[in-house]
Amino acid sequence: xxxxxxxxxxxxxxxxxxxxxxxxxxxxxxxxxxxxxxxxxxxxxxxxxxxxxxxxxxxxxxxxxxxxxxxxxxxxxxxxxxxxxxxxxxxxxxxxxxxxxxxxxxx
Numbered sequence: 001x002x003x004x005x006x007x008x009x010x011x012x013x014x015x016x017x018x019x020x021x022x023x024x025x026x027x028x029x030x031x032x033x034x035x036x037x038x039x040x041x042x043x044x045x046x047x048x049x050x051x052x053x054x055x056x057x058x059x060x061x062x063x064x065x066x067x068x069x070x071x072x073x074x075x076x077x078x079x080x081x082x083x084x085x086x087x088x089x090x091x092x093x094x095x096x097x098x099x100x101x102x103x104x105x106x107x
Contacts (some may be wrong), residue, residue: 004101009096015091022087029081033074053089 037052044050051057051068054075062068 008098008102011095015098016094016097018094019088022085022091025087026078026081029074029078033078036067036071036074040071042069048092 033054037054040050040052044052051060052071054071057068057072058075062072
């Protein structure tokens with residue numbers, strides 16, 4: 001196998017590893033959201049009428065330091081990562097960069 005082919009294969013593998021990092025990162029954000037939501041529900045048992053649904057809380061004003069603020073922040077982080085997957089974009093750039101020798105015309 002010639003050197004450019006090895007570079008391409010290594011780039012594809014490396015890009016795949018980076019892209020799979022997106023899955024694990026999203027999973028960690030989802031776990032963080034679930035943990036904060038559970039804390040909110042536990043705190044809500046002590047405080048009747050407390051809202052622990054991040055979708056409902058997003059449009060309302062919440063305390064800057066409270067559990068609801070943490071819940072909204074975690075929800076926004078997860079939504080932002082779902083809409084702009086940065087790991088996948090980096091993987092595409094890496095694979096595109098190593099594929100450049102095949103895009104140029106042959107001499």
